[in-house]
Amino acid sequence: EKFNADNPDITVNVEILPWGGRREAMLTAYAGGEAPDIAYVNIDTMSLFGTNGVLMPLQDMIPQEVWDDMSGNLTDGLTWEGDRLMYPAFIYFYGRLYNKGLFAECGLDVDAPPATWDDMRTYGAAAAAKEYFLTNLSTIAWDTEMISSLWQAGGRLFNEDFTKVQLDTEAAFDSWSFEADMFKNNWVPREGAVGSEAEAGGATATDYWITGKQLLSHADTALITTNTKTQAPEIDFGLSPTLQHKRQVVLTTGACWGVFKDRPAIDPVAKWLLWLIGPEPQGFYGSVTNNIPGRLAAMSYWEADETIRAFGELHLPYGELNGDATHFWQEGKVICAPYRQAAALGLSSVEEALAGAQAEFQAELDDYNAKQS
Incomplete structure (x- = not known):
């Protein structure tokens, strides 16, 4: 009007x-x-x-x-x-909230949410000791997990002229290992290890954050704040900072x-x-x-x-x-999901998973560039 x-x-x-x-x-x-x-x-x-x-x-x-x-x-x-x-x-x-009540129960400082990958590992062990989850992850998630994690490890998915996929790097190994460790140590629910959108849609829909069984929410937009207030007003939550490993960065x-x-x-x-x-x-x-x-x-x-x-x-x-993030978003997550799932569930090593994803994704990129030329 x-x-x-x-x-x-x-x-x-x-x-x-x-x-x-x-x-x-x-x-x-x-x-x-x-x-x-x-x-x-x-x-x-x-x-x-x-x-x-x-x-x-x-x-x-x-x-x-x-x-x-x-x-x-x-x-x-x-x-x-x-x-x-x-x-x-x-x-x-995408950021996370943290449950101050569960932090206190686990012996963690209620004013010190995890800021680094090392903090996540420490807090994950503390959560598991009390039979809680730290957070949840999804191996089909591209923006919330894959890209931000790779950047935090100091890596990039593509080279500058978009002719090479860079999953054969130390940064990629570090980020995929971090994700796999979360699953292997039961710091995140195993139902998040999915190899496709169809599997993700059929996974158990329990929200362990809302039910008070998870120290950190899943990574979500700012709406996680108002949604938590509505769905679980009893949770006294705080805001977790952008995670840092070699870099402090989040995909926007x-x-x-x-x-x-x-x-x-x-x-x-x-x-x-x-x-x-x-x-x-x-x-x-x-x-x-x-x-x-x-x-x-x-x-x-x-x-x-x-x-x-x-x-x-x-x-x-x-x-x-x-x-x-903007180049081959849908293609990348579809290609990488089954390899990330295999690494998370211990069905392959991280090295094997990365090698498979690198080869398949590079073939996709080569095919695209060949058609463009």
Whole structure:
């Protein structure tokens, strides 16, 4: 309504797509000449849309000062082959809460949540001694576990020109070993060791955090704070910091706006996009979704729950987004999940699991690059 009041000559039609299959549906619509002008495109669409060349570069449509105003270090991750294809509607990262009551029961300092991988191992042993879990992990999770963990170990998934997968590195060994140790020591529920989305969907749905059997929540967005207040108001929780090993870093991702190519009239599309990413609309959207606005200028319009704001302020300084997350997100997690599962369950060594994932993922990347050339 606010946009229409300022732009009465432009009509905005909104269509809601089911989440499952949304990427493919938009790609099919583009091929048929019926693509939307602007779409809500999360970063997991970058490889598919970038490969098919369906999104319009935004570096000239969006002023540089607006790019400079983005929350977090995101530009590299929103870029495909030199073009900036997306701008965040809001951003989020995954952090954990900790149960102060269980910390006290386990003899841990209630004001000192784990800050390093070594802390996680120490606290995991303390939790197991009381027959609790430390946290939970999923071997299909890409952003919450795989990417952030690899970065914390000092690694990168791809080399700079995206010609090589780098799972044959010390950093990859360290991060996969850390994950496998969590499962082997029963510091996390074994049902999280899954090899596919189908297995993940069929896993036991017990939430050990909400039932008071887990010291740390699963890694989640800021919504874990308000969800915990609603579902388990008896839990006295605190915020756990961004974990550190060789680096203190967390993958920052986002819900973004993208513009499809070949629009019949670009001026109204540009007006609508620039309005959507304006400070006030961004602040409003962050308020209603309980996520962090994509622009710093929107913070004064952001009406967030106190704990959600604290969660955002805690992790934002360590947030990062680059091509590791935006290139081959879906392909990578599907390829790596069965190998991570095998390492977690002791069905293969970490070295064997990494070698298998490296070979399969590299073949996928080589095939992509061959087609591009």
